Amino acid sequence: MSPEEKVLLIPKIENGFVIDHIPAGAGGRLLHLMQRHREFDNVLITLGQHYSSRRLGRKDLLKIQANELPSRFLQHLALLMPGVTVKRIRDFKVAEKVVMETPDLVHEILRCPNPNCITNHERGMGTTFHLVERETKTFRCNHCERHFTQTALTATLNI
Ligand SMILES: [Zn+2]
The missing domain is CATH 3.30.70.140 (Aspartate carbamoyltransferase regulatory subunit, N-terminal domain)
Structure with a gap:
């Protein structure tokens, strides 16, 4: 064929x-x-x-x-x-x-992997992550300012 x-x-x-x-x-x-x-x-x-x-x-x-x-x-x-x-x-x-490209901004679709982050404690509080390094796909949480790789961030999706 x-x-x-x-x-x-x-x-x-x-x-x-x-x-x-x-x-x-x-x-x-x-x-x-x-x-x-x-x-x-x-x-x-x-x-x-x-x-x-x-x-x-x-x-x-x-x-x-x-x-x-x-x-x-x-x-x-x-x-x-x-x-x-x-x-x-x-x-x-x-x-x-x-x-599709790795986005510069991830808004209100993921939980913050940091259990102490305020977004995990304040009800109804959305999350925002900014891409800080495209090559390593590293993002920073807007609230706790911790850095996470794309893999760590999307692990919270559990798929
Ligand atoms: Zn956070």
């Missing part, structure tokens, strides 16, 4: 989004994350695993038949999997394509 024929096996969607270039094996984690966003409750989602990719060797992809992606989900995605591509599909064609 030629590579082109293999591509045809992936069912196309008419309208929605494709999250592409997900590292192989990580698609399931992403699906789990999506289940935490209620906006996806009634949305058709297809997970493709281990497709061949020129850039990654193997990759996963998700096809989402929704009109919009919630901004909180996009924040999570950018934080967890920088490098993935989000494509908007209209009439079976790619209308827009964005490569």
Whole structure:
């Protein structure tokens, strides 16, 4: 089978989004994350695993038949999997394509890993983290000013 024929096996969607270039094996984690966003409750989602990719060797992809992606989900995605591509599909064609990058600011989507941080004690108090070093993906909590790596920050998501 030629590579082109293999591509045809992936069912196309008419309208929605494709999250592409997900590292192989990580698609399931992403699906789990999506289940935490209620906006996806009634949305058709297809997970493709281990497709061949020129850039990654193997990759996963998700096809989402929704009109919009919630901004909180996009924040999570950018934080967890920088490098993935989000494509908007209209009439079976790619209308827009964005490569996700580690965000400069993470606002109100994560808990602070520092148990003594005031955000863990004051009810209703949101968190904000600023990226202080892109290379190591290190963030600083706006409130306790402690530094955390992306891995430490997203560990609180428990996915
Ligand atoms: Zn903090």
